[in-house]
Amino acid sequence: MIGDSEFDRDSAVTRREPGVYDIELSAGWTIFGAVNGGFLLAVLGRALADALPHPDPFALSAHYLTASRPGPAVVRTEAVRTGRTLSTGQASLFQYDDEGNEVERIRVLASYGDLAALPDDVRTTAVPPAIPPLEQCFGADDAPEPVPGGSAIAGRLMLKLDPATLGWALGAPSGKGEMRGWFGLADGRDPDPFSLLLAVDALPPTAFEIGIQGWVPTVELTVHVRRRPAPGPLRVSITTRNLAGGFLEEDAEVWDSEDRLVAQSRQLARAGLGRADEPSGRVQRTD
Incomplete structure (x- = not known):
């Protein structure tokens, strides 16, 4: 149930004053000590929903400046423009470094509206991804051994991957740049x-x-929310068509249980930032 979940509790912000929010970033949403970029976007998204007159994120563009760590953080928001059907705002999340200096971690520009007010007319050539039934897919619990170094977020997600996109886990990546x-x-x-x-x-x-191993930090992430999703598990399909100069794009589609495209995204990420203390092929995303 929405509102009675660890995700809701951990991503909730507390308004200190208009436009300023406090949050304690939980270690439960980290991968190798860094807070996941999608979770951070949800945190800033909640702050903007409180600061703007419209309830739902329509389009968000986030730039990840430095890695966020568990602990206290401050979100500052600003309304850029308010209209009848759309409002636009910006938000930044700040933490303090070891020397006590305030550091901006992520900056977001977003447009908000009311998803419930959108018309039902849909004209599309997009089709849901072909993913085997959930019971035929594999998650972290199916791995022969835990990921060294810890991936706390894995315990908070129901994530089952299409076996056709799991070649990397067996040392035989497909080369196709797909994850479903x-x-x-x-x-x-x-x-x-x-x-x-x-x-x-x-x-x-x-x-x-x-076939690229190592740390893959997000540089920029843009998300378009198209509809309120129906209850039930989501299907996520991500593709990369071009890796050049050490950067790659990831295009994602999210489909709900009623076969509706509910979100799309594109992100730019850096590839091949390996860490010597992590075993080959085992490093997860740490944006």
């Missing part, structure tokens, strides 16, 4: 527009299936 799977929250919370912001950044990087 079923997504949900482990406590059974149904999806909403804010959990869609997490869903687009929750799967392993497509770089793994291209």
Whole structure:
């Protein structure tokens, strides 16, 4: 149930004064010590929903400046423009470094509206991804051994990957730059527009299936929320067509249980930032 979930509690912000919000970033949404980029986008998304007159994120563009760590953070928002059907705002998340200096971690520009007020007319050539039934897909619990270093976020997600995109886990990446799977929250919370912001950044990087190992940090992430998702698990499909100069794009589609395209995203990420202390092929996304 929405509102009675670890995701809701951990992504909730507390208004200190108009436009300023406090939050304690939980270690439960980290991968190798860094807070997941999709979860951070949901945090800023909630702050903007409080600061703007419209309830739902329509389009968000986030630039990741420095890695966010568990602990206290401040979100500052600003309304840029308010209209009848859309409002636009910006938000930044700040933390303090070891020397006590305030550091901006992520900056977002977003447009908000009311998804419930959108017309039902749909004209599209998009089709849902072909993913095997959930029981035929594989998650972290199916791995022969846990990922060294810890991936706390894995325990908070219901993530089952299409076996056709798991060659990297067996040391035989397909080279296709594709990742597909079923997504949900482990406590059974149904999806909403804010959990869609997490869903687009929750799967392993497509770089793994291209044969690139190591850290794949997000530089920029743009998300379009198209509809309120129906209850039930989501299907997420991510593709990369071009890796050049050490950067790659990831295009994501999120489909709900009623075969509706509910979110799309594109992100730019850096590839091949390996870490010597991590075993080959085992490093996850740490934006």
